[in-house]
Amino acid sequence: MGRGGLRQRGCIWLLALLLALPAPLMGQGFAGLGADAEGFAVPERGRALDFPTDHGPHPDYRIEWWYLTATLTGADGQDYGVQWTLFRSALAPGEAEGWASPQVWMGHAGLTSATGHFAAERFARGGIGQAGVTASPFHAHIDDWHMTGHARPGEDVLDRLELHARGSEFHYTLEFTAEGPLVLQGDQGYSVKSPEGQASYYYSQPFYTVSGMLHLPDGPVEVSGQGWLDREWSSQPLSPQQLGWDWVSLIFDDGHRMMGFQVRGREGFTAGTWITPDGTPTPLPDGALRFTPLARTRINGRDVPTSWQIDWPEGGLSITTEPLNPSAWMDLSVSYWEGPLRFTGTHEGRGYLEMTGY
């Protein structure tokens, strides 16, 4: 569960909608193979992902997301970060026409600068055209927010994306161009999230270069930088003993990439992927990564560790991260911390940090 089954902080009914944590999962054992009790499909190890079909929605699975982040630098010399996410959550497996569709969509958009953080959200029912995703040609939207593919023949449909979102105080339009291949996380895209074996399908496109315009309350800024797309779908939430997670995507100055997360709980669980500049992934097993909180920030009545030391002893990596803006709290119906960072130590670069369950 890299991202998504977010711990609820807002409306109660949204909790019911987005989490609907089925307690019996723990007792089912065997990594929850086969369909779960409510008829949702469950990820299976060894199933090969199929593109472009798998870029599209999987309505038989409970949860799914299209998750873009970008670390940007403006023409004004300032750092910025952008997040754009479309979540799909199924109340029941499958799809139906009109209001009868059991699919619910939620969009989140974030824009962070050193001095400000803006967040917006959108909700939509499936089946009526207010939100949805088509794989080829690629188009994901909720209301006027969209992620539209403009790939050329022979390219992956996600290779060129136009991204747009609008809140009451901000809006942005950005172009994403992939400079490398898709990367499958975990075991060929089968990503395990807990010692009990909860898992999801998970792949990324971590090689985007980005350019475009941000419109902030102070005026427009032309920006350029690097972007990262995560695609994940599953029907298995965290195990009941797991409280939340800390997740990073790191883009090294030397062209390497790394994804890492820890799930916090009675038994901690970590996983990650080391990605070479040509896109070759090396999965990092449970315990390979060490996350140590360094500094905490008080936001919205919560103590959130916004600066981290991350160690991968076997890879000779030891870095400390500094957030661009420690107050990057996504104060939405479902709330969490998400913002851009810079890191120093044995390696240097920029990245994105997401923390839930605080």
Add this chain to the structure above:
Amino acid sequence: MTRAALAALLSHWARNKLQLAMLLAGLALATALWSGVQALNAEARSAYATAEALLSEGATARLDHPSGQIAQESFGALRRAGWLVSPVLEARVTLGDARVTLIGIEPLTAPPGAGPALAAEDLAAFFSGRGFAHPQTLREIRDVPREIRPSEAVPVGTVLVDIGQAQAILQSDHLTSLTLAQTQPEGLRPLETLVPELRLLSPGEGAELAGLTDSFHLNLTAFGLLAFAVGLFIVHSAVGLAFEQRRAMFRTLRALGLPLRTLTACLATELLLMALVAGAAGLVLGYALAALLMPDVALTLRGLYGAPVPGALQFNPLWALAGLGMALGGTALAGAQALWRLWHLPPLAPAQPRAWAHASARGMRVQSALAGALALLAIILAVYGTGLLAGFLLLAATLLAAALAVPLVLTTVLRLAERAARGPLAEWFWADSRQNLPRLSLALMALMLALAANIGVGTMVASFRATFIDWLDLRLVAEVNVIPRSQDEARALEAFLAPRADAVLPMLRVEAQLSGQPAQIYAMKDHATFRDNWPLIDPVPQVWDRLAAAEGVLVNEQLYRRSGLRAGDELDLPQIGPMPVLGAYPDYGNPLAQAVITLPRFSEIWPEAPIRQLAIRTEDAPTLIAALQDEFGLSAAQITDQAQAKEISLAIFERTFVITRALNLLTLSVAALALFAALVTLAGMRLAQLAPLWALGLTPRQLAGLELTRALVMGGLTMLLALPVGLVLAQVLLAVINVQAFGWRLPLQVFPGDWARLGLWAALAVLAAASLPALRLWRQGPAQLLRVFAHER
């Protein structure tokens, strides 16, 4: 000393328990009626707020279409353009045993505040059919055909379901409105270019319930105030009497050295205690009264204005405080005169309760002058006043003037009777009646007020009822009415009925603003049904031909009167422009403005307006209804025959005035109690005047009979006086208040039978009030009467 003085003062009440009971009962009743009415008002107002909050209509703007239907594509188009809108589908449907407003909402996009009923509830269950309704509505539906959960957050008479469920129930793929979230993103394409066919309604519009029902609440408040005033008469007379009776005690206490300041303070404390006790009792009574009347008030408000008011009452501490404050204020007002008089009483003033009688001649002159001034004010208001408030002021001035004139008129009548009287006993009877008048006058004024209010309101209701029934007969001429489920069905029904019925008259309407008021424009097919039956006010010549030729519009009386239109004036219609007004038609029971144009013209302008109902003229309704049920499988709820329609309308009408009648009866009861209080206290003091007659040879029984007769004569005279006052009141209600509050003017009709019945009731009330003192007199025996001569008084 103070304690002893207070104990001495209070001992009076221990010796005069009935007097104490009167005082407390008067104050408690006054407080009860006033606070009961306030509780009803507060409850209704909070219900309006709930209703408005449900769709956040109080705070957010909406989009709607003149036809009442919005294509679902408009919703998608607006969302894709970035506008934060949420779809709503609203319609009246029959669920189980009840007629309810079905509201379909989309909880994911609804503005915050729209989904209070949904909190903590399972969204999936809501999507797949679970609804919410007020517990009371749920009980009314009784045999619930689907899963509906009780929720206090939903207004009464409303069932809240998911938008998809609402569309399924109504077999519609449309929406009725789109709510706009309060904050919208910046830089969006304007609504006018995206959806030019939709109408933007600002937050206030469409939430006119509070404004519409104002007149009803003002009406209730006026009644409460009247009852309170009548109650205060009781308190005033009881306090005044206790003062007179305790003159000797005051003198003794003063002579013993009690400072005037302390004595006055003691008397004020006594009043305060009574106010607190009676006020508290009044609150309990008032709450019980309100709880008892609430279902009828709720029905009235729902029937007249479609206001969703629950029939149950909630307790509000602020209301209790206000009620207690009113009791204290009222007591202060009623007791002020006694306190003032005590303050100015010489220490050794005679202990005779005679001062009032002497002062009364001068008092009468002042009172008459006041009555004249108020009558003048009433005339000025009648001629120049405008607005509801002026109407109520006119009512108040008329009633007060008449009440103040009561002693003057009665004195004159009694003097004339005295002159005409033959024989010493008759002469004494009239003279003695006149002498007692000052002491009785307050109670008689209260009785006069109650009777006049009864006659006035009763005449208004009966006039309204008679007019309403005539009008219903004319209005509901169609033998069968059918509500189609969809436009396809409407067209199929028309085709099916064309060869089988004498006429099929479709009902189409669009929502609009006319003269700045929320209104509806109806289409009318040119047909004898309307030409022969519709009564018109101020029609132009050949009104029906001109209407059929699309040369003008008919407007309802509400619009006609509120906008001060005259036949021939131009009325600006949306998308049509100005059209001359051809006449007005009565339209009772409808709060909105209306205009009617001919069907062909209507269809040109609003081709997409749905057919909401088909009125069918036929000789053989049962056969046709059976055919419709066979052919179209129409449910019972979709077909109404004439008799049913009339029954429903009349039932609503009857319930409307239940509350008025109840308050009327209560006011009359309070007045009877006031009279009783006055007579009881008077009886004790009149012994000195009656004893000589006994000594002259009249038996106690004859004396008691004379006392009863006197009470009846006084009551009868008051009733006679109340009659013209009541008629003036009725006329003001019909011609001023109704026009201002509802927008229609009704002809005054008189119902002498009702007066006779009221007269009988009044006589019974007077007899009941007078019988106890008379009985006492009769039972008193010679010893008491003899003592009058022995006592040093």
